[in-house]
Amino acid sequence: MATTLLLKHIAVPGIKSLDVYRNMGGYASVEKALRTLTPNQVTEEVKKSGLRGRGGAGFPTGMKWGFLAKPEGVPRYLVCNADESEPGTFKDRYLMEHIPHALIEGMITSSYALGARKSYIYIRGEYFYVSRILQHAIDEAYAAGWLGENILGSGFSHDCYVQVGAGAYICGEETALLESLEGKRGNPRIKPPFPAVAGLWGCPTVVNNVETIAAVCPIITMGGEAYSKIGIGKSTGTKLISASGHINKPGVYEIELGLPVEEFIFSDAYCGGIRNGRKLKAVVAGGSSVPILPAELILKTAQGEPRLMSYESLAEGGFQTGTMLGSGGFIVMDDQTSIVKNLLTFARFYHHESCGQCSPCREGTGWMEKLISKFLTGTAHESDVDLLWDIQSKIEGKTICPLGEAAAWPVAAAIRHFKSEFLELARNKSYVEINHYKRLQPVS
């Protein structure tokens, strides 16, 4: 039986409310931490758990917490990154919308570990209604004494606030998020200094993804050691996967890391196979920025081993034949999909979302979008594939923040695995758009 931790009680009626959440064992991590553990012990448990950042980078959370500077008399902050904007990713929204207290509980427990008197949840502006759900949960938590002064008589006091953004992918980058939280344009900062030393308003700050913070609750409740036994190798615990595209059952699934990719796509417990009886063509496994893989490489590694849903297995083979777990935005494409057209939607996205600070990204994303468009309007030459490759190779590693890489990787991977599609479009100069609506929404 698959282990679920975050979504264990998702089907319980009223789990959105504090009372029901509490009845199902909610806020146990706050009780345990504040009554029996020191802040450092909480951090130690998180280190032991092997939890890795669930926003996309996969950096060990306990280690990140360990970097937090603790100068005397300077406030420290915990900031939750709820600016979920990576195309293909909607797991944080699902968690916050349905079990908002899982995040609030995690915010309190994590803030206790970090010694943060105040914390902020920065949520993307489009998730207006989710911010209201969170605010309601926060109000309930205050009324019940889980937030505010002297929580559980422990002497620990904490305030938690929600702030909405206003539509900018770049604000998911932690330093851009902090700029935005300070009421500025979302331009990423040059690092160092890292937020752990100089973050929000120049104070030491930890920025963690929604799912990461929520995962702290089961870790503290069950113990870091027990959590580390779930999953596979260095990919410990469970992960929320946002499944979308041409599958029978799109949605958010909590998987134990190590689940075979094939089972995830074809089992009725998860995606339920490819829609309308079509065949699998390609998968973007971890949000738009990770390399796309053709069916044969997503199901099996180049060595013929079954590919697993884990940080290591998905990365097996590097970028030549592998990809990344990323944010868990799992986009599935059937055999009628134009990889080039899909790539155009990504390129357009990154062009739109580049903050404009660094020339390689600001200009390069625009050039890539234009070039890819040429293939779809019958104006491309075969040599444009090489030009496109050249442009993407000149963005990576030359920008302040990783948006440059995020824009370049999908282009590189599409050319690496589907070059013939580009060449065919350049030769035939005839791209025919399939009527997706008719194909996917058959009139009954």
Add this chain to the structure above:
Amino acid sequence: MSAEVHGTQKFDATKRTQIVFSASAMALVQKLISNYPEGKEKSALIPVLHIAQAEFGGWLSPEVMDYVASVLQIKPVEVFEVASFYTMFHLKPVGKCVLEVCQTSSCWLNGAEDIVHYIEKKLGIKVGETTPDGMFTLKVAECLGSCGTAPMLQCGASYHENLTYTKVDQILDQYASEGRPRYYTDLDYTNTL
């Protein structure tokens, strides 16, 4: 505020004097400001701009931005540089209901372009245009985090998901009869859509 902002919109001193938050909006603004430490009032800028946009006709005129600057006690240019950075702020007049159809990957895979064409045909406008009666503006948007329920569109604070042509008809009818979308400020804790 400089005489000219964003090419076409000019600052009008007469209009500026007429701009003031309603009592309820002002209360919300004060509450937001209190979320931040003293001296960090500027942090409330983005949420306050959302309120201003909902209060003053769905877009941020130079006069409104100037007013927001005075409320937060910051320079007008600090408001403009933020308002011009974020996609959700409109610096030119828009229709009462701005329909934003997501077009990124998963939505495209599920027929977002067909939905856009359908709305274009139905309303008789192209992407970026507003209907002559000023009711609808049609836009395309980049990933709105609704990939599992694609295709989708956002209007005001509402998400409309798993779109079909019939559903689009219903949505347009509903907004046409109500005359406005639901804004950020409409949502209290009990009314979360």
